[in-house]
Amino acid sequence: MREPFFAANWKMYKTPAQAREYANAFAPLADKFRERAAIVLCAPFIDLVPLREELRDLDPAGFIDVGAQDVFWEPEGAYTGEISAAMLGGESVDYCIVGHSERRRLFGDTDETVARKVTALLGADIVPIVCVGETLEEHQTGRRLDVVAGQIRACLGHLSDEQRAGLVIAYEPIWAIGTGMCDTPQGADETIGFIRTLDGGLEDATILYGGSMKADNAAYLCAEQNVDGGLVGSASLDPAGFATLIDNALRGIDGASA
Ligand code: 13P
Numbered sequence: 001m002r003e004p005f006f007a008a009n010w011k012m013y014k015t016p017a018q019a020r021e022y023a024n025a026f027a028p029l030a031d032k033f034r035e036r037a038a039i040v041l042c043a044p045f046i047d048l049v050p051l052r053e054e055l056r057d058l059d060p061a062g063f064i065d066v067g068a069q070d071v072f073w074e075p076e077g078a079y080t081g082e083i084s085a086a087m088l089g090g091e092s093v094d095y096c097i098v099g100h101s102e103r104r105r106l107f108g109d110t111d112e113t114v115a116r117k118v119t120a121l122l123g124a125d126i127v128p129i130v131c132v133g134e135t136l137e138e139h140q141t142g143r144r145l146d147v148v149a150g151q152i153r154a155c156l157g158h159l160s161d162e163q164r165a166g167l168v169i170a171y172e173p174i175w176a177i178g179t180g181m182c183d184t185p186q187g188a189d190e191t192i193g194f195i196r197t198l199d200g201g202l203e204d205a206t207i208l209y210g211g212s213m214k215a216d217n218a219a220y221l222c223a224e225q226n227v228d229g230g231l232v233g234s235a236s237l238d239p240a241g242f243a244t245l246i247d248n249a250l251r252g253i254d255g256a257s258a
Pocket of ligand 1: 178179235
């Protein structure tokens with residue numbers, strides 16, 4: 001049985017002071033999800049240490065995890081502006097998003113560089129959250145499954161079944177990100193179910209849906225058998241709103257299994 005999993009992707013929002021405020025507001029609200037779900041807050045690099053420090057006091061058992069939003073694959077060197085997996089691991093970062101469509105579109109990430117980042121993260125005992133998803137044009141021309149299959153094979157084909165089983169993957173249709181145009185629960189379930197068949201180990205991986213997941217649609221999306229939870233952008237920025245979204249999603253999951 002896979003555990004429900006909710007990851008906040010703050011993107012380029014929140015100063016270190018705001019990250020500390022968020023932790024203080026969110027930790028008491030999230031306490032009731034202990035034993036029920038895994039939760040990770042993926043924050044800008046500069047917020048990771050303050051967030052971890054704050055959570056160490058608020059959540060000593062380490063229930064709420066901290067994640068980064070990108071990494072560079074080399075261990076160290078003359079790479080101005082970059083951060084290595086060893087650096088993140090040294091600051092007790094548990095997860096790291098790679099291959100987000102915003103990085104692919106704006107910063108030149110490719111399946112090949114995503115594959116190298118995944119390897120670097122696994123070497124530092126950080127769980128990659130690997131993003132895949134099709135454009136609107138690919139969606140409208142019926143190529144969603146082909147595109148996703150190509151991304152999964154190119155980003156994860158070099159791993160062992162065991163390594164793939166330990167990953168978090170986020171299916172994020174690009175047309176649904178930040179648009180309010182959420183995929184249908186059936187569409188998300190079909191695509192994620194398909195991803196599970198693509199290669200050894202993926203059946204057991206944690207696979208999330210992302211793209212305009214909100215408090216009012218999380219229950220329907222997460223009630224689907226193949227959807228393990230969400231990678232949540234704008235609806236994760238308010239701590240009370242994110243807690244409500246998780247609450248609703250867990251109700252959806254409970255309802256589906258009742
Ligand atoms: P929104 O939830 O704001 O659509 O963003 C989704 C996303 O990109 C998460 O990584």
